[in-house]
Structures are given as C-alpha cells and as structure tokens.
Amino acid sequence: MAYRLESLVIRHTHRLPSPRGSAGEGAAAARQFDAALTSVGFKLSAELLERLSGLSEAAVVHTAKRTLRTVSEMVGDHVRHNAYFIDFPANVPDTEEFWMRCVAKALGDDASRENVLTQRAHGVLDLLSLPTYGRYQHTYEEMLAAQDELIASAGDRVTVLHLGRDLDDELTDLYLALAGSTTPLGEEHLRDLKTLAERCAPGPQPETIPIRENRAVVNEARLAVGADLLLDTVTDVLRLACALSGGDVTLQEPTRFRTLPRPVRRALLAGLDTVVAANPAKLADVHAHREPFKRLGERLHPHEYPRWPHAAEVFAVARGEKEARSFDSRAEKLLAERDVLGAVRLLRSAPGKLFRALDLLLRIAADQEGRDAVVAAAVQVAPEVSGRVVLSVREHFQNRERKTDEPRIFVNRRGRGWVTADVRPPVPAADRDRLITALDAEMRRRLPAPGRLLLDPEVLDVALPLSGRATAAGLGVLPRGSVAAVDGERLRFFVYWKQTEHRTDYDLSALLLRADYSTASWLSYTSLRAVGGEHSGDVTEASDGASEFIDLSLDRVRGAYIVPQVNIYAGEGFEEVEESFFGFMLRDGEQKGRPFEPRTVRMKSELRGAGRVALPLVFRREDDGRWRAKWLHLYLKGISYANRVEQNQVSVSKVVRALVEREYLTVRHLVDLMHGDTTAVDLWDGGPVPDEPVTYIGLERPEGLHPDSRVVTLENLRDLIPG
Structure with missing residues (x-):
C-alpha cells in the first residue's frame, strides 16, 4: 500500500515524498540511481540528489527500486515492446511481397498447405490462417540483439523529479487539490481521489467540493468513517448510491445497485429526507434521473422508515405518483413559446442554466430589446456562475464567429465524438462581442494578482482543462485542443x-x-x-x-x-x-x-x-x-x-x-487577463530562476524556485481555473 500511495504522488506531482532511512554515505548509490533514471528520461533534482546522498546505501537502493518501477510505468517501459519485423524500421517489405512470403511459407508447411490450397481455390485467402502471419517470429531478446544502441541526443526528454514533503503531507495536499478541483476529473483521477479519500476523510477537508462527482467519492469515504455527508440535492444521494455500488458517479452509465447494509440505507434515506425537508422544490430534480431513482428505491425500502416521509416522496415522484413540476420543464415551455423575457426572468434564479441557454436566447429574441435583456441578465448573474462554465461559454461564443456551414463537433464525457453540419442561425455579432467582453471582465475580476509572473512560452498554447475528461491519463498529455x-x-x-x-x-x-x-x-x-x-x-x-x-x-x-x-x-x-x-x-x-x-x-x-x-x-x-x-x-x-x-x-x-479549426481557450488567454500594469512578466528560457517568490506557469517545474512561489504545471493546470 505504501508503494501505491508513493507512486500516486509521483504520478500526480513529479515529486518524490521525502525519502526515509538511516543516515549514511549514499552519494554513490544516489548517482547510480540518477543514471538509471536517465535511461527512462528522468533525473533527480539537485535538492533530491543531495537528500538521498545523506542516507544509507540500503535506503537509497530501496527508494530507487520503487521509484524506477513507477516512472517506468509512467512512460510505458514496464512492458516488453517487440516488433513483428525484427529490424524495424529497416527492411520493412512491401505489403504484397510480405503477404506472398507468408503464403509461400504456409505452402511449405505440411500442416497448413491443404487449408491454403482450399482457400485459394475459392478465391479468398484469410491472412490469419497463415502460420507466420500476425504472430511474433522471434523473441524479445532476439529483437534487441538485432538493434543498434540508441545514440544519446540533447533533444531526448528529461523529466525532473523534485523533493517532496513527508508522504502524509503530500497525500493530504493531493487529496485537497483533487477533492476541491473546480473542473471535473478524469476516470483515473477519480479512482485516485477514492484512494486518497479513504485515507484522508477523517482529516482536513477542502473549503468546498464544487464538482458533484468528487463529492460522491468523498461522501463514500465519509460514510465509512461516520462523518457527516455533504448533500444539498437529491442527486447527490443518487451519486453516492452509485459510488457505494461501484457504479458511475457521473450518471452517464446505468448502475446496478447492490444490496446495501441497513446502516447505509438509513444514511441515504436520512440524507434524502433532510434535503427535501429543507427545500421541497428539490423534488423536481428527480425527473432527470427517474429510472435510477426507481431502482434505488427498490434497494432502500423507504416504506420501512416512516420517520423519513420526505425521502419517500422522492421515490413517489420517480414512480409518477406525486407531481413535482420541474424547473427545466417550465424553462423549456417558455423557450418553445419564444418568450425570451419570461425565460430570462425564470432563468435568473438558476445562473448556470441561464448561461447554458444564452446562445438559444440570443437567437430567438425577436428584437434588440430582448437581446439586451439577455446580455444584461448574463452580466448580472455572472458572479454566481462557476469559472469553468464562464470560460466554457466564452469559448463557445468565440467559435460562433465561424461560418455556419462549417462542421460542428460534439464530444461526450466518455470521449465519443461525432460531427454534424452547423445549421444554427448566427448570433448577432454586436451582442456576441458585448457578451464576450463582459465574460472577460468577470474572469479578470476573479483571477488573483500573480505578483511576478514567470512563464514557460511552451505552455501558452495549452488549452484550458475545462473538463478532466478532455485529457487522458498518462505522461506529457495535454488537454483536448492544446497545440505543441x-x-x-x-x-x-x-x-x-x-x-x-x-x-x-x-x-x-x-x-x-x-x-x-x-x-x-x-x-x-x-x-x-x-x-x-x-x-x-x-x-x-x-x-x-x-x-x-x-x-x-x-x-x-x-x-x-x-x-x-x-x-x-x-x-x-x-x-x-x-x-x-x-x-x-x-x-x-x-x-x-x-x-x-x-x-x-x-x-x-x-x-x-x-x-x-x-x-x-x-x-x-x-x-x-x-x-x-x-x-x-x-x-x-x-x-x-x-x-x-x-x-x-x-x-x-x-x-x-x-x-x-475549432478555437480553444488557452493558457495565453488567462495570462492576458491576469497580468496588468503592475505585473512583471518574464519568459523562462531554461536558465536560472529569480531569487524572489514568483507565480510560475509552465509545462514542468524548474529547479531552484523560491519555496514561497506558486507553481502551476501540467499536473495541476486545473488550478488556473477560478471557482
């Protein structure tokens, strides 16, 4: 378990938790460790090398074995990569020549000759039936022996591992960062948050957990240790039930609910009862997930617990036995009637929904008065909308300047993409530009004063990670839309x-x-x-x-x-x-x-x-x-x-x-909003860094930064997105 937790920190932060062990003369072993890391494209920072050098040789070797295993997995070197053609990329044959070679070998093999002749007589040949096709014809060791050694180059990748704090401190910091993220996490990061929450639930907690999926994962851990649950909607309870059943907390895929222990059932029903009692209008949220709620009710048996009558109402709504007019249905009715002013009045009470409807509202408004009302409402509620949504809407309208006959792409939360023609009428340019200006002003207001800003130029064209699901897990992976x-x-x-x-x-x-x-x-x-x-x-x-x-x-x-x-x-x-x-x-x-x-x-x-x-x-x-x-x-x-x-x-x-051809909001956009006349901006060229604290934004952390510096790299790029 200790290795797994240490590995988790290295993957997320490129920091090695402060190595433990008895003092000694570990300098020679530390240099050997550094050399071994070089073969997989990593190296120790000067500070980490110094720390290891002061430990015993045994402690350094122990640390090296665990760390090398982790970084090898990060880069894909934990498995044997063989190639079908033994001296690839040299001597790769033409396709037809290769296929005929496979056929000739099959005809020369008593076991396969008859089958090949039969297939040829019918005019069709299945390559998979040929004994030498599709299967390695040599061992991994034979392939290595046939290849020349790699000649080192100054252009080879070097990823620096930095010295971290104690493992417990690193785990707590990482838990707080992931749990309190302002953008949704990818599947791997959600799994890592689950691991961290199981360990960190009794300790310090983030001030807020704005992402509902994160809250479900944390609530599962809090339930296990008897802590109060973080619930303010009935959907929070549904997500928690999915987490407890090993299902999808994003609610995109159906979950097969497990039989839950009685104490867990009581906790979920009590949570539902508290949410609805505090605000009966929350019953309307059931409509969006009626079928999952019905199946959950079959597992929770709310009729056995008459002391929580409001929880029973949730399942009555799901079964259609109780009416709860949803907010969305009221908004849809107004939009269908093209009652822009009425829709704006209603949607003001739900700022996030208003922002997601801005494009439609501007398109269906009959006159300038209606469009002015839409823009004015957006400006009014913008401070109540999450930074992620504000930036997503800003990116959306930036791309509405394109011609309407260009393809429009959709990507769901699981990465499935499809394209269709863009048949939407254009948004009036003046209204679009007013809205973009207002959104930029709101973001500028929220962004912290960075002090002295140190920038790696290569990070400027990295797309803002407005959703963790726009980035796959791995090494050197950038968010969708990034350019490098x-x-x-x-x-x-x-x-x-x-x-x-x-x-x-x-x-x-x-x-x-x-x-x-x-x-x-x-x-x-x-x-x-x-x-x-x-x-x-x-x-x-x-x-x-x-x-x-x-x-x-x-x-x-x-x-x-x-x-x-x-x-x-x-x-x-x-x-x-x-x-x-x-x-x-x-x-x-x-x-x-x-x-x-x-x-x-x-x-x-x-x-x-x-x-x-x-x-x-x-x-x-x-x-x-x-x-x-x-x-x-x-x-x-x-x-x-x-x-x-x-x-x-x-x-x-x-x-x-x-x-x-789609334009994505990048780090450059936030940097332009962030720095003003009082902010000094320096571009880092790989040389020495300033002695004073800075806000550093780059692909990787440089060595020698002042300990009070704020550091934003690929591993925590989401921290740039204000709440």
Whole structure:
C-alpha cells in the first residue's frame, strides 16, 4: 500500500515524498540511481540528489527500486515492446511481397498447405490462417540483439523529479487539490481521489467540493468513517448510491445497485429526507434521473422508515405518483413559446442554466430589446456562475464567429465524438462581442494578482482543462485542443495492448491528409510502406501483450496532416483489455535504437474510451514547414468487427477538420487577463530562476524556485481555473 500511495504522488506531482532511512554515505548509490533514471528520461533534482546522498546505501537502493518501477510505468517501459519485423524500421517489405512470403511459407508447411490450397481455390485467402502471419517470429531478446544502441541526443526528454514533503503531507495536499478541483476529473483521477479519500476523510477537508462527482467519492469515504455527508440535492444521494455500488458517479452509465447494509440505507434515506425537508422544490430534480431513482428505491425500502416521509416522496415522484413540476420543464415551455423575457426572468434564479441557454436566447429574441435583456441578465448573474462554465461559454461564443456551414463537433464525457453540419442561425455579432467582453471582465475580476509572473512560452498554447475528461491519463498529455511544437526529424507512434480473455487485435494506423483534408495515403497493416514511413507489422493477438509501431521521416511526408489512430479489428474494447496505451517518440537523425526507447517518449496516454477507433492527436505541417501537434482525445464508434483506416478515412477527416479549426481557450488567454500594469512578466528560457517568490506557469517545474512561489504545471493546470 505504501508503494501505491508513493507512486500516486509521483504520478500526480513529479515529486518524490521525502525519502526515509538511516543516515549514511549514499552519494554513490544516489548517482547510480540518477543514471538509471536517465535511461527512462528522468533525473533527480539537485535538492533530491543531495537528500538521498545523506542516507544509507540500503535506503537509497530501496527508494530507487520503487521509484524506477513507477516512472517506468509512467512512460510505458514496464512492458516488453517487440516488433513483428525484427529490424524495424529497416527492411520493412512491401505489403504484397510480405503477404506472398507468408503464403509461400504456409505452402511449405505440411500442416497448413491443404487449408491454403482450399482457400485459394475459392478465391479468398484469410491472412490469419497463415502460420507466420500476425504472430511474433522471434523473441524479445532476439529483437534487441538485432538493434543498434540508441545514440544519446540533447533533444531526448528529461523529466525532473523534485523533493517532496513527508508522504502524509503530500497525500493530504493531493487529496485537497483533487477533492476541491473546480473542473471535473478524469476516470483515473477519480479512482485516485477514492484512494486518497479513504485515507484522508477523517482529516482536513477542502473549503468546498464544487464538482458533484468528487463529492460522491468523498461522501463514500465519509460514510465509512461516520462523518457527516455533504448533500444539498437529491442527486447527490443518487451519486453516492452509485459510488457505494461501484457504479458511475457521473450518471452517464446505468448502475446496478447492490444490496446495501441497513446502516447505509438509513444514511441515504436520512440524507434524502433532510434535503427535501429543507427545500421541497428539490423534488423536481428527480425527473432527470427517474429510472435510477426507481431502482434505488427498490434497494432502500423507504416504506420501512416512516420517520423519513420526505425521502419517500422522492421515490413517489420517480414512480409518477406525486407531481413535482420541474424547473427545466417550465424553462423549456417558455423557450418553445419564444418568450425570451419570461425565460430570462425564470432563468435568473438558476445562473448556470441561464448561461447554458444564452446562445438559444440570443437567437430567438425577436428584437434588440430582448437581446439586451439577455446580455444584461448574463452580466448580472455572472458572479454566481462557476469559472469553468464562464470560460466554457466564452469559448463557445468565440467559435460562433465561424461560418455556419462549417462542421460542428460534439464530444461526450466518455470521449465519443461525432460531427454534424452547423445549421444554427448566427448570433448577432454586436451582442456576441458585448457578451464576450463582459465574460472577460468577470474572469479578470476573479483571477488573483500573480505578483511576478514567470512563464514557460511552451505552455501558452495549452488549452484550458475545462473538463478532466478532455485529457487522458498518462505522461506529457495535454488537454483536448492544446497545440505543441514537434521538434525532431523522426516521429514514431506506438501502441501496446494486452488482452484480458479473448483474442484481441488492435491495428495502429496513420492517415495522411492533404491541406483540404482529403486523403493522400496511409500506413497500416495493409500498407506497410508509404512515402516517408514504415509500419512495424501486424500483430493479431496479445495474450502476453503486443506492440505495433509506425515510423515517419517528417521531411519526406507528403500531406499537411498526420492522423495516428488505433483501430479495434477484433476482440476486447479499450475499456475491457487488461492494459492499452498509445504514445509517440521523437528522434534526431540516425539515433537508431530499439523500436521503443523510453527516453525519446514525448507522450504516453492510456486508451480508455467508448468506441472502436481511437484518435489521440493530429500533427499539422505549418506554413514554415515545421510540425505541431494538436490533441484530440477522441473515440469514434466504428463498427463491431474489422475496423480499418481505409473504411473510416472520411469520418476521421471530418472530425479532424472540426477539431483542428475549432478555437480553444488557452493558457495565453488567462495570462492576458491576469497580468496588468503592475505585473512583471518574464519568459523562462531554461536558465536560472529569480531569487524572489514568483507565480510560475509552465509545462514542468524548474529547479531552484523560491519555496514561497506558486507553481502551476501540467499536473495541476486545473488550478488556473477560478471557482
């Protein structure tokens, strides 16, 4: 358990909790530890190296083993990455040549010859029936022996591990940060919050827990230790019931409620009773989740507890036995009647709902008086709306300047994306601009004075993490819509998966698009070589784990966009396999090396989404010839069997176009709002940092920052979003 908690801190903060052990002469062991970290693209900060050097050799070795295990998992080096073609990317054959080679070997094999001849007689040949197709023909050790050593480069990734505080202090700080987050967390972070809450529930708590999913996870832990529950809506109780049943606290997926112990049933019913007694209008919230409430009532048996009559009303509403007119139905009726002034009067009492309806209100307003009333109401209630919603609406209206015939993309909370034509009438430009100006003023008012601001220029084009579900778990992963420079001569994608039970075949592919998003070519198991690139070969099962790679020479690639994708050809989905992740590496010139070299990994993200086609990011060639990556974090539905790049190229190009051309709010936007005439702004170039406290915003924490500095990096970028 201690390793798991320590690993959790390292993953989230890139800090190693202050190592413990007896004092001694650990300098030599610490230097060896630092050298071992270098092989996977990490290093110790000077402060951490000094701390380790003062411990005994045994304590340093103990710390090193645990830390190396964690960082290897972070970068994807905890598994063996083999390639079908043993000396990939060299000597990759043409596709048809390779297939004919497999057929020839099958015809030379007594066990498979008859089957192949029968298939050929019918004019169809199943590649999977060929004994040498899709299965490694060499061991991992033989592949390593066939590869040259990696030549170190100044461009290799180096991630610094810093010295943290004691483990208990680090865990408390991380718990407070995750529980009190102003933006929704991704699935992995929610799981980590659950682990932390189980340990930290009796201790210090955040002032507020604004995100309902976080509150459900915390309430589960508080219930276990007998602490008061944090409930102010009936839906809070439903989410808690889902958490107790191991279900989806976001309420996006149905939960199969478990049989709950009597004390737990009493706690849930008492919570419902208190919420409704304090505000009977909260019964209207039941309508949004009637079916889950009905199923929950079957588990809670409210008729057995007459002392909580208001709890029983909740389930009566769910069953349709009691009327509770919902706020949403009243608002929908006014909007359907195009009664803008009436809708505005009603929605003022629900600022978040008003903000989400602003676009529709401005479109259906019959005259300028109505639009003025909409903007005035938005300005009036803006201070009561969460910063995340204010910024989301700001981003929405920023994109309403686009032409209406451009594609409109939708992405649900599980990353599933789809595109449709934008048929909405435009929002009047003057009203849109007034609203944007007002929203910026509200954000400027909320943002803290940063004092001296130290900026890493590379963070400026990172999209604001308005939802944790717009970012996959992993290393070097940026929120959806973020843009980053790609510095390197060779770009290499990789995917790894390990099936749980059934034969599972994932196919790594890359679609190359022209500037108009039409298809130029692709790389996949059906096209092993294309201009500028090679595919490592098709692996069709992964009982012991499997990897595929695509290597591209960027100066030879034809086209304006490179779209890597992972297609599920057969077997288990991304959320069913034991493990699956995607990433990319960058190499200079002739660095050579194994197919997978951890120190060259720039990004590694988990594949956990609802769909059969994963689109992690897209690479775009700029006018100056340089390449930049834009994060997508998308999953397409695909088909149940045999997804291939050739079949989905049209749908992929549509969603890529929609996301590439969408403008996202970035860190640059908040920085522009944050600094004024009294704020000194310095760009950090990798050199020495100021001696005084600063607010540092960057991709990674520099060494030597004053201990009183406020530090915002990728790991806690959500802290930039005001409440």
